[in-house]
Amino acid sequence: MKFKDNIPIYLQIIDHVKLKIATGEYKRAEKLESVRDMAQKLRVNHNTIAKTYQLLEKEGTIFSKKGVGSFITESEEMISRIREERIFFKISTFVNDLRVLGYDDKKMIEELEKFLKGEMKNG
Amino acid sequence: MKFKDNIPIYLQIIDHVKLKIATGEYKRAEKLESVRDMAQKLRVNHNTIAKTYQLLEKEGTIFSKKGVGSFITESEEMISRIREERIFFKISTFVNDLRVLGYDDKKMIEELEKFLKGEMKNG
DNA sequence: TATTCAGTACTACATACATAGTACACCACT
DNA sequence: AGTGGTGTACTATGTATGTAGTACTGAATA
Numbered sequence: 001m002k003f004k005d006n007i008p009i010y011l012q013i014i015d016h017v018k019l020k021i022a023t024g025e026y027k028r029a030e031k032l033e034s035v036r037d038m039a040q041k042l043r044v045n046h047n048t049i050a051k052t053y054q055l056l057e058k059e060g061t062i063f064s065k066k067g068v069g070s071f072i073t074e075s076e077e078m079i080s081r082i083r084e085e086r087i088f089f090k091i092s093t094f095v096n097d098l099r100v101l102g103y104d105d106k107k108m109i110e111e112l113e114k115f116l117k118g119e120m121k122n123g
Numbered sequence: 124m125k126f127k128d129n130i131p132i133y134l135q136i137i138d139h140v141k142l143k144i145a146t147g148e149y150k151r152a153e154k155l156e157s158v159r160d161m162a163q164k165l166r167v168n169h170n171t172i173a174k175t176y177q178l179l180e181k182e183g184t185i186f187s188k189k190g191v192g193s194f195i196t197e198s199e200e201m202i203s204r205i206r207e208e209r210i211f212f213k214i215s216t217f218v219n220d221l222r223v224l225g226y227d228d229k230k231m232i233e234e235l236e237k238f239l240k241g242e243m244k245n246g
Numbered sequence: 247t248a249t250t251c252a253g254t255a256c257t258a259c260a261t262a263c264a265t266a267g268t269a270c271a272c273c274a275c276t
Numbered sequence: 277a278g279t280g281g282t283g284t285a286c287t288a289t290g291t292a293t294g295t296a297g298t299a300c301t302g303a304a305t306a
Contacts, residue, residue: 067303094217190273
């Protein structure tokens with residue numbers, strides 16, 4: 001996993017975990033990698049992963065048991081919400097950003113279609 | 124202007140300036156507010172604005188003259204590029220993000236259209 | 247019971263960010 | 277020549293982030 005500068009690593013890992021939940025890669029009640037294993041895999045300090053897991057637990061996305069491990073939430077409703085909120089956020093961000101740049105609904109859709117067609121030509 | 128946590132203020136101001144260039148609010152060779160005035164307006168330290176302007180100058184977006192002020196680039200080509208790069212980035216980010224979530228081109232456009240229609244109902 | 251693995255907690259250290267205050271260098275203008 | 281506005285530079289301080297190392301607590305298991 002590659003981290004961007006200028007954004008705290010622990011926030012990027014939080015997003016990384018929630019993305020995997022949103023895509024279904026992480027499933028309900030599934031055991032996460034341990035704090036130390038995840039730290040080694042992502043090449044960060046275990047304290048950074050501990051902070052990540054603690055914040056994810058605080059918002060209910062995962063839960064941790066001392067001596068046992070950390071697990072994805074058991075609530076399917078929570079998992080659905082994570083996915084839906086993510087989709088809504090991505091779309092509304094896109095719409096807002098392009099409107100600020102002067103795009104109306106029609107032009108927005110046209111430019112998106114043009115982009116998708118142009119991609120096919122190039123790669 | 125409201126700043127997000129977790130993203131350095133000076134980066135947010137850089138984006139803020141470039142957005143105003145992209146939208147045409149800031150025009151070619153236009154004089155920017157002074158370091159101290161901009162600082163007061165945005166309620167940040169003047170050192171933060173100084174850093175912002177210096178980074179914007181390093182990438183050629185603006186230029187500064189000691190004792191005179193800071194100015195938007197004189198290059199129309201540069202201004203066009205700032206706008207075009209911004210649009211490309213927003214669209215490609217959107218496409219990538221939704222693909223990761225399992226959306227193909229068709230569904231992507233459908234969901235965008237649904238979002239835009241849904242907005243009309245609500246507000 | 248003893249070991250191992252798990253989350254958690256703490257100190258120490260370094261760097262980036264942001265503020266606060268001050269000072270200097272440069273330019274325009276009176 | 278002097279004044280004021282400009283960018284620039286510097287020190288000091290505090291907070292957040294991240295690493296490094298160590299140690300503790302709890303649960304599972306041999």
